Amino acid sequence: MISTAATTTGHPLRVLFVASEAWPLAKTGGLGDVAHALPNALAGLGADVRLLLPAYRTVLRQIEGMRVLGWLETRSGEQLRMLEARHADFDVPLWLVDSARLFDRPGGPYQDAGGHDWPDNAERFAALSEAAALLADDRLDLGWQADVLHANDWQTGLAMAFARELERPPRCIFTIHNIAYDCQIDYGHFSHLHLPSHWWHLEHGEF
Numbered sequence: 001m002i003s004t005a006a007t008t009t010g011h012p013l014r015v016l017f018v019a020s021e022a023w024p025l026a027k028t029g030g031l032g033d034v035a036h037a038l039p040n041a042l043a044g045l046g047a048d049v050r051l052l053l054p055a056y057r058t059v060l061r062q063i064e065g066m067r068v069l070g071w072l073e074t075r076s077g078e079q080l081r082m083l084e085a086r087h088a089d090f091d092v093p094l095w096l097v098d099s100a101r102l103f104d105r106p107g108g109p110y111q112d113a114g115g116h117d118w119p120d121n122a123e124r125f126a127a128l129s130e131a132a133a134l135l136a137d138d139r140l141d142l143g144w145q146a147d148v149l150h151a152n153d154w155q156t157g158l159a160m161a162f163a164r165e166l167e168r169p170p171r172c173i174f175t176i177h178n179i180a181y182d183c184q185i186d187y188g189h190f191s192h193l194h195l196p197s198h199w200w201h202l203e204h205g206e207f
Contacts (some may be wrong), residue, residue, distance in 0.1 A: 014146050015050070016052060017038065018152065019051070025062055039090065039091075040092065052095045064085065066085040068083060069082040069084050074127055081099070083096040122193065128155065129151070129157065133166060134162075148172070149163055150175070152175045156174075159172075160172050
Protein backbone atom coordinates (compact mmCIF):
# COMPACT_ATOMS: atom_id res chain seq x y z
CA MET A 1 0.00 0.00 0.00
CA ILE A 2 1.34 3.42 -0.96
CA SER A 3 1.39 5.89 1.88
CA THR A 4 -0.73 8.96 1.28
CA ALA A 5 0.94 10.84 4.11
CA ALA A 6 2.66 14.11 3.36
CA THR A 7 6.34 14.00 2.54
CA THR A 8 8.97 15.54 4.77
CA THR A 9 8.45 18.83 2.91
CA GLY A 10 4.77 18.82 3.86
CA HIS A 11 3.20 18.16 0.45
CA PRO A 12 1.44 15.03 -0.86
CA LEU A 13 3.68 12.52 -2.62
CA ARG A 14 4.41 13.92 -6.07
CA VAL A 15 4.56 11.26 -8.78
CA LEU A 16 5.55 11.83 -12.39
CA PHE A 17 4.19 8.84 -14.31
CA VAL A 18 5.67 8.66 -17.81
CA ALA A 19 4.51 6.30 -20.54
CA SER A 20 4.43 6.11 -24.33
CA GLU A 21 0.71 5.33 -24.43
CA ALA A 22 -2.40 5.53 -22.27
CA TRP A 23 -5.95 4.43 -23.01
CA PRO A 24 -8.12 5.97 -24.47
CA LEU A 25 -5.70 8.51 -25.96
CA ALA A 26 -3.31 5.96 -27.51
CA LYS A 27 -3.07 2.24 -26.92
CA THR A 28 -1.37 -0.79 -28.44
CA GLY A 29 -1.35 -3.15 -25.43
CA GLY A 30 -1.51 -3.60 -21.68
CA LEU A 31 0.74 -0.62 -20.99
CA GLY A 32 -2.02 1.65 -22.21
CA ASP A 33 -4.46 0.17 -19.71
CA VAL A 34 -2.03 0.52 -16.79
CA ALA A 35 -1.09 4.09 -17.74
CA HIS A 36 -4.77 4.97 -17.55
CA ALA A 37 -5.72 3.10 -14.37
CA LEU A 38 -2.66 3.45 -12.13
CA PRO A 39 -2.25 7.27 -12.18
CA ASN A 40 -5.97 7.60 -11.39
CA ALA A 41 -5.64 5.07 -8.56
CA LEU A 42 -2.62 6.86 -7.10
CA ALA A 43 -4.49 10.16 -7.22
CA GLY A 44 -7.37 8.46 -5.41
CA LEU A 45 -4.93 7.51 -2.63
CA GLY A 46 -3.92 11.13 -2.21
CA ALA A 47 -0.80 11.36 -4.38
CA ASP A 48 -0.19 14.43 -6.54
CA VAL A 49 0.24 12.83 -9.96
CA ARG A 50 1.17 14.09 -13.43
CA LEU A 51 0.90 11.76 -16.42
CA LEU A 52 3.52 12.50 -19.09
CA LEU A 53 2.84 11.32 -22.66
CA PRO A 54 4.03 12.15 -26.17
CA ALA A 55 1.77 14.64 -27.96
CA TYR A 56 0.78 12.26 -30.74
CA ARG A 57 -1.60 13.61 -33.36
CA THR A 58 -4.36 11.36 -31.99
CA VAL A 59 -3.76 12.63 -28.45
CA LEU A 60 -3.98 16.29 -29.43
CA ARG A 61 -7.34 15.63 -31.06
CA GLN A 62 -8.86 14.29 -27.83
CA ILE A 63 -7.67 16.61 -25.08
CA GLU A 64 -9.20 19.82 -23.77
CA GLY A 65 -8.07 22.85 -21.79
CA MET A 66 -4.62 22.80 -23.34
CA ARG A 67 -2.04 25.36 -22.24
CA VAL A 68 1.68 25.77 -22.85
CA LEU A 69 3.90 25.15 -19.82
CA GLY A 70 7.15 26.14 -21.49
CA TRP A 71 10.00 24.78 -23.59
CA LEU A 72 12.72 22.26 -22.86
CA GLU A 73 15.90 21.69 -24.84
CA THR A 74 17.46 18.25 -25.02
CA ARG A 75 21.16 17.43 -25.14
CA SER A 76 20.86 17.02 -28.91
CA GLY A 77 19.36 20.49 -29.29
CA GLU A 78 15.77 19.35 -29.84
CA GLN A 79 13.24 21.97 -28.77
CA LEU A 80 10.30 20.38 -26.96
CA ARG A 81 7.14 22.35 -26.22
CA MET A 82 5.54 21.18 -23.01
CA LEU A 83 1.76 21.22 -22.78
CA GLU A 84 -0.74 20.63 -20.00
CA ALA A 85 -4.25 19.41 -20.71
CA ARG A 86 -7.20 17.51 -19.31
CA HIS A 87 -9.28 14.56 -20.42
CA ALA A 88 -12.51 13.28 -18.91
CA ASP A 89 -11.08 9.78 -18.35
CA PHE A 90 -8.18 11.02 -16.22
CA ASP A 91 -8.28 12.43 -12.71
CA VAL A 92 -4.78 13.85 -13.10
CA PRO A 93 -3.28 16.58 -15.29
CA LEU A 94 -1.81 15.40 -18.57
CA TRP A 95 1.63 16.70 -19.47
CA LEU A 96 2.49 16.30 -23.14
CA VAL A 97 5.83 16.40 -24.93
CA ASP A 98 5.06 18.26 -28.13
CA SER A 99 7.40 18.03 -31.11
CA ALA A 100 5.87 17.96 -34.57
CA ARG A 101 9.00 16.34 -36.00
CA LEU A 102 8.96 13.50 -33.50
CA PHE A 103 5.31 12.83 -32.72
CA ASP A 104 2.94 14.53 -35.19
CA ARG A 105 2.61 11.79 -37.79
CA PRO A 106 0.03 9.29 -39.04
CA GLY A 107 -0.03 5.67 -37.93
CA GLY A 108 0.46 4.36 -34.41
CA PRO A 109 2.78 5.33 -31.58
CA TYR A 110 5.59 3.06 -32.76
CA GLN A 111 4.78 2.10 -36.35
CA ASP A 112 3.58 3.68 -39.58
CA ALA A 113 0.28 2.82 -41.24
CA GLY A 114 1.95 -0.13 -42.96
CA GLY A 115 3.03 -1.71 -39.67
CA HIS A 116 6.72 -0.83 -39.97
CA ASP A 117 8.62 0.58 -37.00
CA TRP A 118 9.43 4.26 -37.26
CA PRO A 119 13.19 4.35 -37.98
CA ASP A 120 13.73 7.16 -35.46
CA ASN A 121 11.98 5.48 -32.51
CA ALA A 122 15.14 5.56 -30.41
CA GLU A 123 15.43 9.32 -30.93
CA ARG A 124 11.73 9.93 -30.31
CA PHE A 125 11.61 8.16 -26.99
CA ALA A 126 15.00 9.34 -25.82
CA ALA A 127 13.50 12.83 -26.08
CA LEU A 128 10.47 11.71 -24.06
CA SER A 129 12.76 10.21 -21.42
CA GLU A 130 14.96 13.28 -21.15
CA ALA A 131 11.90 15.50 -20.86
CA ALA A 132 10.65 13.30 -18.02
CA ALA A 133 13.85 13.75 -16.03
CA LEU A 134 13.90 17.51 -16.60
CA LEU A 135 10.26 17.89 -15.59
CA ALA A 136 10.83 15.76 -12.51
CA ASP A 137 13.54 18.29 -11.61
CA ASP A 138 11.15 21.24 -12.19
CA ARG A 139 13.25 22.72 -14.98
CA LEU A 140 10.24 24.78 -16.08
CA ASP A 141 9.97 26.41 -12.64
CA LEU A 142 6.39 25.27 -12.14
CA GLY A 143 6.80 24.79 -8.41
CA TRP A 144 6.29 21.04 -8.80
CA GLN A 145 9.24 18.68 -8.32
CA ALA A 146 8.68 14.93 -8.43
CA ASP A 147 9.37 12.78 -5.40
CA VAL A 148 8.94 9.67 -7.55
CA LEU A 149 9.55 9.17 -11.27
CA HIS A 150 7.70 6.09 -12.54
CA ALA A 151 8.77 5.05 -16.04
CA ASN A 152 7.31 2.23 -18.12
CA ASP A 153 8.79 -0.07 -20.78
CA TRP A 154 11.77 0.61 -23.03
CA GLN A 155 10.33 3.82 -24.45
CA THR A 156 10.96 5.55 -21.11
CA GLY A 157 13.90 3.50 -19.90
CA LEU A 158 16.41 6.31 -20.42
CA ALA A 159 14.44 8.48 -18.00
CA MET A 160 16.07 6.52 -15.18
CA ALA A 161 19.55 7.26 -16.52
CA PHE A 162 18.82 10.93 -17.15
CA ALA A 163 17.41 11.23 -13.63
CA ARG A 164 20.62 9.82 -12.15
CA GLU A 165 22.49 12.77 -13.68
CA LEU A 166 20.43 15.26 -11.67
CA GLU A 167 21.82 16.93 -8.57
CA ARG A 168 18.75 15.86 -6.58
CA PRO A 169 17.36 12.81 -8.39
CA PRO A 170 13.87 11.58 -7.52
CA ARG A 171 13.22 8.06 -6.39
CA CYS A 172 12.70 5.96 -9.50
CA ILE A 173 10.46 3.05 -10.42
CA PHE A 174 10.80 1.26 -13.75
CA THR A 175 8.05 -1.16 -14.75
CA ILE A 176 8.52 -3.60 -17.64
CA HIS A 177 5.17 -4.58 -19.13
CA ASN A 178 6.49 -6.51 -22.14
CA ILE A 179 10.12 -7.61 -22.03
CA ALA A 180 9.90 -8.92 -25.60
CA TYR A 181 10.41 -5.34 -26.80
CA ASP A 182 13.69 -3.83 -25.59
CA CYS A 183 14.93 -1.51 -28.36
CA GLN A 184 18.59 -2.50 -28.43
CA ILE A 185 20.62 -0.05 -30.51
CA ASP A 186 24.11 0.02 -31.96
CA TYR A 187 26.85 2.51 -31.15
CA GLY A 188 25.96 4.63 -34.16
CA HIS A 189 22.47 5.24 -32.82
CA PHE A 190 23.86 5.74 -29.33
CA SER A 191 26.21 8.46 -30.58
CA HIS A 192 23.42 10.12 -32.59
CA LEU A 193 21.41 10.54 -29.39
CA HIS A 194 24.23 12.59 -27.80
CA LEU A 195 24.12 10.45 -24.66
CA PRO A 196 26.93 10.64 -22.08
CA SER A 197 29.82 8.54 -23.34
CA HIS A 198 30.22 6.68 -20.04
CA TRP A 199 26.76 5.16 -20.52
CA TRP A 200 28.13 2.95 -23.32
CA HIS A 201 29.20 0.21 -20.95
CA LEU A 202 27.99 -3.28 -20.14
CA GLU A 203 26.80 -2.13 -16.71
CA HIS A 204 25.05 0.99 -18.01
CA GLY A 205 23.42 1.68 -21.39
CA GLU A 206 25.17 -0.57 -23.90
CA PHE A 207 22.04 -2.69 -24.16
